[in-house]
Amino acid sequence: MEAETQGDWVAMVTARAPTNIAVIKYWGKRNQKLILPINSSISITLNPHDLSATTTVAVSPSFTADRLWLNGKEVSIEGDRYQNCLREIRSRATEVTDPKTSRIITKKDWESLHVHIVSKNNFPTAAGLASSAAGFACLVYALAQLMGVRERYKGEISSIARIGSGSACRSLYGGFVEWDMGKDDDGKDSIAIQLAEEKHWEDLVVIIAVVSSRRKETSSTLGMQDSVNTSKLLLHRAKEIVPKVMVEMRKAIKERDFATFARICCADSNQFHATCLDTSPPIFYLNDTSKRIISMVERWNKAEGTPQAAYTFDAGPNAVLFAPDKAKACELLSRLLFYFPPASDKKISSYVVGDVDMLAFKEVDSCFQPPEAEGTNCTRSFGELDHILCTRPGEGPLVLKDHLVDSSTGLPI
Template sequence: EESAPTMPMFIETCTAPTNIAVIKYWGKDEARGLNTPINSSASVTLDQDDLCAMTSIAASSDFVADRLWLNGKEEDTAGNGTHAKRLRKCLAEMRGLARDRVDASGAVVCTATELASYKVHVVSRNTFPTAAGLASSAAGYACLVHTLAKLYNVEEAYEGQLSTIARQGSGSACRSLYGGFVKWVKGRKPDATDSMAVCVADQAHWPELRAVILVINAGKKETPSTEGMQTSVETSPLLAFRAESVVEPRLAAMEAAYRARDFEAFGKLTMQDSNQFHATCLDTYPPIFYLNDVSRQAIRLCHAFNEHKGRILAAYTFDAGPNAVIYCEAKDRDELLAFMCAGSREHTVTLA
């Protein structure tokens, strides 16, 4: 047991939202490394009032090791597991950016060198299922980096710098540092400093946009994202074709649709990209199955709703998991909910 602190302790707490991709990221550029993607991507950031990660970080000279508790359970931070390595990478990067902590009068209360030498205790929790295809790691690592930035009094040397660090924890975490419609640019530089998130339009641009989340299975997925995308990169010709020929023109069309608040164009592109992502999973060898029968029922119901209304008013998307996110506008949400609930009772609903 560690003794009660005898030296000053510095504590910061922050929240960060999740984001749901409308143009998917799937596959790492192993040649470049640094958790960079094989293609750019785009997402919509959800409201923190509904889904978020909350992280508290304490730093003290009395702590003997960096420790992490996730949803009440202590996680390994010293081993060779993927997340332990990524956590250490984020901590090292943020410690390297530490500045003096000052009080309200501007007096230094702890130098950057001293502060960066302190071990930290991190307590984080999600308000939604972890590892179920709802981008929990995106919210978690974005929150970690944002909280460390406050703890270490960090100022970005260039816009988007923090997103390049969050990316090294979880690729899509870089997009959760911004609200609204966010693009993750894959970049080209060998040091990956240009592989960052860019806010295309803030949340005030399309205030009528809503997300209905159907929690079909809150359990952990059978194939973790990191493992699945690595297998896809190695075995799926469709994934390579998608990255080389499909994503960039689709991303440009999606950005134009969002800027114009053109839901029909936005919705069609969202569904098409979700379908192609899961097609690459099936094209992977051995195939990866993230959708289940209830997921496919949600897809059928969404298309049936649009057919009933005579145009696209609802757009499904699935990340690496069975749970559906259905985008719509506020005016159509209640009717969509009634239609989905009448068609299937094998899911729970969250509104965002």
């Protein structure tokens, strides 16, 4: 973790943290500052190989201020969210002894040492895939490693990530994760809990359909605040509906019951978007392409009589689709390629990306009209999707050896 530089030392830790996709949605805060939600939620952590943030946090006596570089660009670290995370981690810092040099950084030292943070995503931010969850999870995890923070109770570090970005707390664990809304006013018990690790349901395949048109959307922070203030349906959802659905979803995950999982997942996504629409002024995250994807899945599921795939949409038009296994994922992918062929100037190899090999997908399958499409007036529409990303449930944060900070300059490499 440590490196000598220009007569002064730099200590650093680099970590990688995954994104996650909620299957029971978080929408609405009961406390803005502490980011305490009005309902619990459940997510699936996505394979960090395909979607993750990598962050190096470095300290040195030579650093004169806390600084932050995101995806190659220095940005302000003055925002409350960063400051709150830094403060909470620093207050829990312990004495750290570097195993190589035996240099000791005391609890007192951490208070005055400035930090350089360099973070990047392995996916384009423009893809509209939530990056703040991975980013804050990674930052908090890396800082906690650097400063020797030991959890006084299970989930304490996730509660710090939560004050950076609510859903970031769920990215502290791999596999299947619940964010327990908690009861305490101080947010101590509003933490992430791993329901099952990624290997528990390793057949599950995740396919993300990234929609082309990228109009400016309502930020989820502002959107959910408007919903809390104006939607008459949201509180009913949070208080009466979600608690029951949480029980069912936990059970479905535990039993790897895809039919129940799919039913709840789709219904919860639709209900979340319903509360957005019930907001004044209404918030629209789903566009006509999103709806065509929903119809595609619903038509398929109806034709087969049992769920073949599930969909969920966050605060944007992109679909996150689930298939129970690789064979079904291939069928799902061939449907996506049939209904949403790439724009004419796009090669299939840059259209279907991510962990495509796992599917052993035969491209020729995409030429066939799925049986359930017959008799409907559904059209093939070129270029409505920007790309399709194949991935699967994945592991939680871990420490990496390669750093993003140059130990001689203390600046991004």
